[in-house]
Amino acid sequence: MKRHGVVVYLKSSFIFTVFISAMLILGGSPSWAAPKGSPWNEDYFPNVKLTDQDGKSFRFYDDLIKDKVVAINFIYTHCGDTCPAETASLRQVQRLLGDRVGKDIFFYSISIDPEHDTPKVLKEYADKFRINSGWLFLTGSKEDTTLIRKKLGLYRDGVEANKLSEHSTSFMIGNERTGQWMKRSPFDEPKTLAWLMGYSLSNIKPSRKPNQVNYSEAKQLPNMTKGEDLYRFRCASCHSLGKEDGLGPGLQGVAKVREKAWLRRWIKEPDKLLAEKDPIAIDLYNRYNKILMPNLRLNDADVEALIDYIEANGNPAQ
Structure with a gap:
């Protein structure tokens, strides 16, 4: 089995994701530490230059993810597939997190079509979705953005070379400080994502733990058609x-x-x-x-x- 950095960690985190879901229903407060000697630091993540929708430049590691809780997805603005649905879903998560976004939690949407998606185009896209502050829409060179996707385990080798619509629609949430990273679906329940980012992955813990609930007290989930x-x-x-x-x-x-x-x-x-x-x-x-x-x-x-x-x-x- 091949072992490439963050991808292996993401695969192993599937068990933790299931655990999170159970704890979410029960109101628990799971936490875990990054592995000792975690490799997902400045030596792993590229420090390439990106530019946001307002024309401001950032370094991916130093400015955008170091010591931060982040959500990172990859889009292109003329996508007629899942990109609009993903942006709309994350917009709900941003609203649930309120003014914490841009303070201790950060959202980044990075274009996979930099030739088309200039800062001006990204600004227009963000405005269409009525995106609040604290969420950056970023562009950079094709080489640099592809490198970021590969490091995050969100690039499918041999599939995406000639067709933008074949790009991975998964996105990442994580905490660089603790080394915790999770691959998520754009169709995840927004409240679950908000809880994961705002509590489980967060550098800031609430002053009191939520009330504990026994399995016997948990309500049966309704059957959905x-x-x-x-x-x-x-x-x-x-x-x-x-x-x-x-x-x-x-x-x-x-x-x-x-x-x-x-x-x-x-x-x-x-x-x-x-x-x-x-x-x-x-x-x-x-x-x-x-x-x-x-x-x-x-x-x-x-x-x-x-x-x-x-x-x-x-x-x-x-």
Whole structure:
């Protein structure tokens, strides 16, 4: 088995991730120390130069991750795949963490398409998503950003050479000071990510521990339908089931307003509808700040389950 630095640590941390999930339900307070002689320090991470959306320069290790709790993902701004969904999900995490972001917790989105994603373009992208302060959108040379991705275990050799859309959609949260790093999915529950960053990985611990709860007192989790699961983890970061708007339109009554065939296609392949200049798709794109509706790679059964859930829960009370 090959052993390359942080990748091995990330694989072994899977057990800790499962443990975190259990403790999260029970209100526990897990903690662990970095391995003695942890290699994930200035000798491991590159100190390459990056530039943020305001044109300010930083060194990756010295300025961005040293002694910090961080979330790091990799995007490109014209992505019609999972990048918009990932940004929307992390935006929810940022809101849950409040003013701690930019003080003791830091968010970094690094472009994998530096030729297109200039600081100006990254600024426009951040503004579309109404990103609050404390979250940097960064660009650098292709060579340097690829090196960072490889060091974080987020580059798939032999897959990404010619197609941006094949990039890894996982992202990292970690604490450089303690050597704790976790690979996460963009569709993780935002409250779980906020808890991990704000408590488990944090350099600042709360003044008192949360109340302990026994297994016998833990409430049974409700069974979710496939449609509810898809909505909660794929759609809720941008859409509510009510009238109010988020990053995208509220879904109340949408199954009655839109033709079912159109709605199926919009959910399954919004990128194609936009490319075809579909008038409804173009209107939604322009009305909602030109944020691309991501293609979530849902199959026909997923789409039907999602529409059924929205139909049952997103309609006004009769």
